[in-house]
Each structure stands twice: as C-alpha cells, then as structure tokens.
Amino acid sequence: xxxxxxxxxxxxxxxxxxxxxxxxxxQATNRFVSGRAARxxxxxxxxxxxxxxxxxxxxxxxxxxxxxxxxxxxVIAAGGHVHWAETAxxxxxxxxxxxxxxxxxxxxxxxxxxTEEIGLNHALxxxxxxxxxxxxxxxxxxxxxxGPSHIIxxxxxxxxxxxxxIFSEKLDMNAPTDPIELARIAREVLRxxxxxxxxxxxxxxxxxxxxxxxxxxxxxxxGRMCSTMPDLHVAVVGIDKVIxxxxxxxxxxxxxxxxxxxxxxSTYTQFITGPRRExxxxxxxEFHLVLLDNARSNVLKDPIGREVFKCIxxxxxxxxxxxxxxxxGFAYGSFISGPIGAILSPQMLGTQAARELPYASTLCxxxxxxxxxxxxxxxxxxxxxxRVAQGDAFALPTISAPIHATATLASLALAQNWIYRLGAHLxxxxxxxxxxxxxxxxxxxxISRWTKVRPLPPFSASFRNWWKxxxxxxxxLRDD
Amino acid sequence: MTKAQLFITCLGDQxxxxxxxxxxxxxxxxxVELVFPPEQTCCxxxxxxxxxxxxxxxxxxxFMRAFAKSDAPIIGPSGSCxxxxxxxxxxxxxxxxxxxxxxxxxxxxxxxFTEYLVNGLKVTDVGAVYPHKVTYHATCHYLREMGxxxxxxxxxxxxxxxxxxxxxxxETCCGFGGSFSVTFPEVSRVMMENKVNDIIASxxxxxxxxxxxxxxxxxxxxxxxxxxxxxxxxxxxxxTKESS
Numbered sequence: 001x002x003x004x005x006x007x008x009x010x011x012x013x014x015x016x017x018x019x020x021x022x023x024x025x026x027q028a029t030n031r032f033v034s035g036r037a038a039r040x041x042x043x044x045x046x047x048x049x050x051x052x053x054x055x056x057x058x059x060x061x062x063x064x065x066x067x068x069x070x071x072x073x074x075v076i077a078a079g080g081h082v083h084w085a086e087t088a089x090x091x092x093x094x095x096x097x098x099x100x101x102x103x104x105x106x107x108x109x110x111x112x113x114x115t116e117e118i119g120l121n122h123a124l125x126x127x128x129x130x131x132x133x134x135x136x137x138x139x140x141x142x143x144x145x146x147g148p149s150h151i152i153x154x155x156x157x158x159x160x161x162x163x164x165x166i167f168s169e170k171l172d173m174n175a176p177t178d179p180i181e182l183a184r185i186a187r188e189v190l191r192x193x194x195x196x197x198x199x200x201x202x203x204x205x206x207x208x209x210x211x212x213x214x215x216x217x218x219x220x221x222x223g224r225m226c227s228t229m230p231d232l233h234v235a236v237v238g239i240d241k242v243i244x245x246x247x248x249x250x251x252x253x254x255x256x257x258x259x260x261x262x263x264x265x266s267t268y269t270q271f272i273t274g275p276r277r278e279x280x281x282x283x284x285x286e287f288h289l290v291l292l293d294n295a296r297s298n299v300l301k302d303p304i305g306r307e308v309f310k311c312i313x314x315x316x317x318x319x320x321x322x323x324x325x326x327x328x329g330f331a332y333g334s335f336i337s338g339p340i341g342a343i344l345s346p347q348m349l350g351t352q353a354a355r356e357l358p359y360a361s362t363l364c365x366x367x368x369x370x371x372x373x374x375x376x377x378x379x380x381x382x383x384x385x386x387r388v389a390q391g392d393a394f395a396l397p398t399i400s401a402p403i404h405a406t407a408t409l410a411s412l413a414l415a416q417n418w419i420y421r422l423g424a425h426l427x428x429x430x431x432x433x434x435x436x437x438x439x440x441x442x443x444x445x446x447i448s449r450w451t452k453v454r455p456l457p458p459f460s461a462s463f464r465n466w467w468k469x470x471x472x473x474x475x476x477l478r479d480d
Numbered sequence: 481m482t483k484a485q486l487f488i489t490c491l492g493d494q495x496x497x498x499x500x501x502x503x504x505x506x507x508x509x510x511x512v513e514l515v516f517p518p519e520q521t522c523c524x525x526x527x528x529x530x531x532x533x534x535x536x537x538x539x540x541x542x543f544m545r546a547f548a549k550s551d552a553p554i555i556g557p558s559g560s561c562x563x564x565x566x567x568x569x570x571x572x573x574x575x576x577x578x579x580x581x582x583x584x585x586x587x588x589x590x591x592x593f594t595e596y597l598v599n600g601l602k603v604t605d606v607g608a609v610y611p612h613k614v615t616y617h618a619t620c621h622y623l624r625e626m627g628x629x630x631x632x633x634x635x636x637x638x639x640x641x642x643x644x645x646x647x648x649x650x651e652t653c654c655g656f657g658g659s660f661s662v663t664f665p666e667v668s669r670v671m672m673e674n675k676v677n678d679i680i681a682s683x684x685x686x687x688x689x690x691x692x693x694x695x696x697x698x699x700x701x702x703x704x705x706x707x708x709x710x711x712x713x714x715x716x717x718x719x720t721k722e723s724s
Contacts, residue, residue, distance in 0.1 A: 323664075361657070362653045363621075385531030387531070410527060414521045414522045414539040415538035417520070417546075437703075446662065455704065459494055461497070463488055463493060472508070475501070476509065
C-alpha cells in the first residue's frame with residue numbers, strides 16, 4: 001500500500017469482489033450500526049453535539065495555521081520535538097532518520113491511518129528495520145500483506161477461519177479458529193516485541209493545540225504499550241487532526257467512540273504531552289511529532305472540498321454505506337475507504353487517479369445522516385463529480401470522451417422538448433424486438449448495462465396523447 | 481378551486497403511463513384543477529448528478545419556463561425529481577439573475593405527490609381499497625432529501641383492507657442511484673438483490689414506493705427473481721378501488 005495508486009479502478013474491482021468479503025464486512029458493520037444507534041439514543045443532546053462538533057471542525061479548518069503554530073510551540077515547551085513533513089517521502093525520511101540516530105532495529109506500531117497513507121512500513125523495511133503492527137487487526141493484515149479495508153477495523157474483510165489460515169501459514173503453526181485463542185497467540189508474539197523494540201510509532205486521533213497534547217483513542221492497550229515502553233516515541237499525524245482546546249476535545253470524545261464502535265468511551269484514551277520529565281516517570285525519553293501535510297494544504301484551499309477534513313475517522317459512514325458493505329474497502333484503492341474515502345482520495349490523489357470514486361455512490365445519503373461532524377458527503381461527492389466532469393479552479397476535467405459526448409447530446413435533447421418528444425415517440429419501436437412477458441431484455445449497448453442486471457419495462461410514453469385526447473369527464477373511467 | 485400543475489417526470493413519461501393517469505384521477509377526484517405543461521421533459525438530474533452542471537442549466541431552464549406559465553403548485557410522483565428542482569435548481573443560477581429568481585420561485589412551489597396530499601390538501605384517506613399484505617420501501621431522496629418520513633405510511637394506513645408489513649432495512653438504498661445502475665452494474669445488482677430478498681422474506685404480496693426509478697429497479701429485480709410480488713408506485717395503490 002505504500003505506492004500512490006496511478007489509477008483506482010472501482011468498477012473493475014466491483015466486478016470481481018471476493019465472495020467472502022460482503023458477508024464478513026456486513027457481519028461487523030451491522031454490529032457497529034446497532035451499537036451506535038443504541039448509544040446515540042441514550043444521548044438526548046446528540047444532534048446538538050454533532051452541530052457543535054461540526055462548528056469546531058470548520059473553525060479549526062479555517063484557522064489551521066494559527067492552531068498548528070500554537071501546537072508546535074506547546075509540544076516543544078513540553079519537551080517534545082516537532083517535524084514538518086510536506087510529503088509522504090519527507091515523513092518517511094524523518095522517521096527513518098530518527099530510527100538511525102537511535103540505532104533502532106525493531107519498531108512497534110499502533111494502528112495509524114497516517115502511516116498507512118505514507119507507506120511507512122515499506123520504507124522501514126527497505127532500511128532494514130523491522131516494523132511490527134501491534135493492533136490485532138493491523139497485525140493480521142500485516143501478516144497477510146495487504147492494506148486496511150476499514151478505517152477502524154482494518155481486517156474487517158476477513159473471517160476467523162481466514163485469520164486462522166494466515167496465522168498458521170505465517171507463524172508456522174496450527175492456529176485454531178477461536179477468536180480468543182487467535183488474540184492470545186498474537187498477544188504472545190507481540191509481548192516480546194514490545195519488550196525489545198527501541199522505537200514506538202503511533203498515529204493520533206487529536207492534537208490539542210492549547211497544551212500540545214497528542215490524544216490516542218484505542219481499545220486494545222497496544223497503543224499505550226507503543227507510546228510508553230520504548231525510549232523513543234514517534235507519532236505521525238496529519239495536520240488536520242489539530243483541535244483548539246480541551247473543551248473541544250470533550251465534544252469529540254463523546255462523538256467518536258459512540259459513532260465508531262458504539263461505545264460510550266473507548267477502553268483507553270491517552271493524553272500525551274511531551275516525553276517523561278524525570279527518571280522514574282512513565283513514558284519515553286524522547287517524543288517526536290511528525291506533522292504530515294501530504295497534499296492537505298492544497299485541499300484546504302478549496303472552501304467546499306476541505307470540509308472533508310472535519311472527519312474524525314470513526315468509520316460510521318462506511319458502516320451504513322450499502323455500496324461499501326457490498327464491495328468492501330479494497331475497492332476504494334487507497335488507505336481510506338468508504339464514503340469518506342470517496343471524497344478524500346479524489347482530493348488527495350487527484351481526479352485523474354481517483355476519478356471513479358466520486359461516482360461510486362448512489363447518493364442515498366445514509367452516510368451524511370450518521371456523520372458525527374455533519375460532513376455533507378453527498379454534496380461533496382457532487383462537487384467532485386463536477387470537478388471530474390467539467391473541471392474547476394483545482395483540476396482539469398478527466399471524464400472520458402464518450403461520456404462527455406453522451407452528456408452533451410442528452411443536454412441538447414432534454415432542453416428542446418420537440419427532440420425529447422421525438423425520442424419518446426421512437427423508443428417504443430424497440431419494444432417488439434426485445435419484449436418477453438411484458439418486459440424488455442437483451443437491449444443493445446449502452447442500455448445493455450441495465451438489462452444485464454434486470455429487465456426494463458416496455459417504452460410507453462402515451463400519457464401526453466391521453467391527456468390531449470381524453471376530456472376531463474372521461475379521465476376518471478378506468479378502461480381508456 | 482385548487483389548481484395544480486402536473487410534473488410527470490421523464491421516467492414516468494417513458495414507463496408509467498397508467499401511474500400518471502392514476503395520479504391525474506386521484507387529484508381530479510379530490511377537486512384539483514390540473515394543468516399539464518407539455519413543454520416539460522426531464523428535470524436534468526441525470527446530468528446534474530454526473531457532474532455536468534453546465535449542461536443541466538438549459539434543461540432546468542426548459543423546465544422552469546414550462547412551469548412558469550402558471551403560478552399553481554407543481555406536483556410530481558417522484559421524491560427524487562422533485563428534490564432536484566426544490567433543492568438544487570437555485571444553486572444552478574447566479575444570485576441576482578432573473579433565472580435565479582425563477583428557480584427560487586419554482587423551488588418554493590414544487591411538491592412530491594404524497595407530500596401534496598397529506599401536507600398540502602390535508603387528505604389522508606383517498607378512499608382506496610386494497611385488501612393485500614403490503615410492505616413499503618422508503619426511497620432515499622424521498623426520505624432523506626425531502627424529509628418525508630410519515631406521508632406515505634399515513635396514506636397507506638387509511639387504505640381499506642390493507643395489511644401493512646414492515647420491511648427489513650426499509651431505509652436501505654435499492655441500488656438504483658440513477659446512472660449508478662449502469663456505471664457500476666455489478667454493485668447495483670447486489671444491492672438490488674439484497675432489497676428483493678428482503679421484500680420476498682417480508683411475506684408481503686405487494687411492495688409499494690414513491691419513486692419511479694427505484695420502482696423500475698425493484699420491479700425488474702422481482703421479475704428476474706421469479707417472484708410474483710407486485711411492485712407498485714403508491715399512486716397506483718391509492719387509485720385501487722376494489723380487490724385486484
């Protein structure tokens with residue numbers, strides 16, 4: 001997953017979704033959906049919280065430079081180090097440099113979308129440093145050699161039998177299919193890594209500018225091990241994760257766990273402000289924060305598109321998305337999947353590589369209903385479709401020539417009612433050739449893309465004549 | 481006398497003549513004097529949803545001019561097409577222009593059929609008789625963009641003989657999505673099949689909805705699955721007078 005994809009073929013992938021994926025994904029996401037609904041129902045002020053969360057995120061997006069400067073100052077004041085990474089390569093280089101300076105042979109990692117984004121594991125591997133994922137889901141997909149297929153449950157596409165098979169093969173053992181046993185095996189392997197690793201690498205859920213605090217919201221305890229056991233802790237975090245203060249943090253902590261896993265609060269919520277201050281205190285000797293830009297500054301220039309950075313990475317949009325639930329996360333071709341991926345990737349990777357993604361939605365709107373920070377996902381999908389179809393101040397159009405031509409013709413025909421009516425008059429000519437049991441099937445391209453899935457009713461278009469020829473008093477009769 | 485203009489939608493026009501006739505009958509029976517502007521074609525949503533805002537504009541102008549000849553409310557049998565006009569037309573034109581003013585005016589007086597009956601005419605019983613087990617699919621734009629959560633069910637509740645059966649995942653998209661269905665046919669297929677399976681499992685003999693597009697998808701899917709369940713537009717159910 002380290003290389004930036006040159007083209008994301010959503011449609012092509014969607015034609016060959018492995019059969020086991022939808023049922024595995026739905027099993028997990030349905031559980032999250034009902035958990036979320038139960039937690040939300042307990043909180044009468046939920047809608048108000050969403051609005052406040054949305055307002056704070058918008059405010060932060062609009063004043064990001066101010067909060068980032070404050071954050072840097074506070075992290076340094078707390079004894080930490082701040083590194084600015086303009087690109088993914090810069091971020092990898094910074095982490096590698098730190099690893100070399102500290103003679104690191106093994107690094108333990110907790111789940112982090114930012115390091116997935118930059119392909120840090122690859123970079124470390126290339127430099128001969130062993131990077132071990134310690135989140136169970138991440139550990140599984142690292143063994144399997146794939147990227148994550150869900151924001152918060154990276155191995156959601158795998159069933160326990162598949163996980164057992166991966167463990168058996170990669171760990172050279174006979175792994176049972178019992179999830180508790182599998183977790184025990186992973187814990188045993190990982191415990192030793194925690195004890196020997198010279199560097200812990202984490203991401204971060206929020207960065208509190210007011211005090212320079214890194215906030216990590218986790219459930220397995222591995223994040224705490226990674227950030228406290230090794231002497232060197234490096235956090236790689238996107239600049240969009242900054243929030244103004246602790247008061248805002250209380251809002252997001254209420255929104256995040258409920259939306260993500262249906263918990264009131266995750267098992268571990270960690271607040272890390274700098275390294276340990278004196279011998280005997282808990283924590284690493286050195287704390288480094290790598291602030292990742294990687295195209296974010298560019299996206300921030302677009303007043304509509306930048307709303308994507310309100311995202312707090314809960315995954316609720318994917319959990320309710322009927323498209324995601326039937327294709328899984330790999331269809332989105334990047335580190336982040338689901339509806340949020342469909343509006344983030346086209347902005348971060350460009351509308352050439354990711355031009356199919358804004359269209360990979362029925363615009364049903366279920367995602368926007370559950371988004372804890374009210375990202376208007378359908379509106380952003382339309383915004384990016386416009387970028388693909390006709391271009392805007394940020395990108396040239398990337399739509400294919402045949403679709404562009406079809407749209408031009410359709411526009412012409414639909415704007416002139418005589419052309420439309422001529423077409424409506426001619427279409428029924430097709431009926432006798434394709435009709436069976438009052439349905440049309442096997443129609444030629446491009447309607448074949450419809451009829452290969454289900455038939456089409458016969459073309460009728462006779463209302464206009466009926467209206468014109470049947471007088472008012474006879475319209476109520478049934479047999480006309 | 482109450483006046484209204486008929487917006488038949490291009491899908492309705494192509495495939496559902498009898499539904500449009502039934503919409504006409506129900507409204508006229510309720511004493512509404514109807515106008516049908518023949519210049520109407522399509523609301524332009526297929527172009528708009530594919531990102532062709534520029535190419536949507538002339539289609540929207542055609543629509544607006546067709547319905548500007550009367551100041552009567554505009555009634556359409558589709559939550560999606562009505563939402564396009566109501567929620568997206570004003571954004572197509574620059575504020576301060578006459579087109580924008582017209583778009584705002586048109587948007588302010590367009591209603592989905594059940595919305596117009598229940599909230600406009602305050603009618604919840606149209607005298608329909610339909611002694612069947614009926615389940616309901618909440619179509620996405622009707623539900624979420626138009627915010628119509630109760631209207632269809634209120635009308636169904638007054639139909640004599642009708643036994644209402646809740647549908648599992650009632651609010652989950654059927655996979656139509658306009659051009660989505662032909663852009664990603666395999667995803668559309670599995671979403672449609674999930675919906676059809678839920679409908680079959682409900683035990684109903686009829687599934688009803690307020691959207692011609694989703695109806696084409698679901699009715700075709702039921703036929704392909706070999707099911708005898710009738711997929712109906714709510715207009716057709718409400719026009720039923722005796723058991724059929």
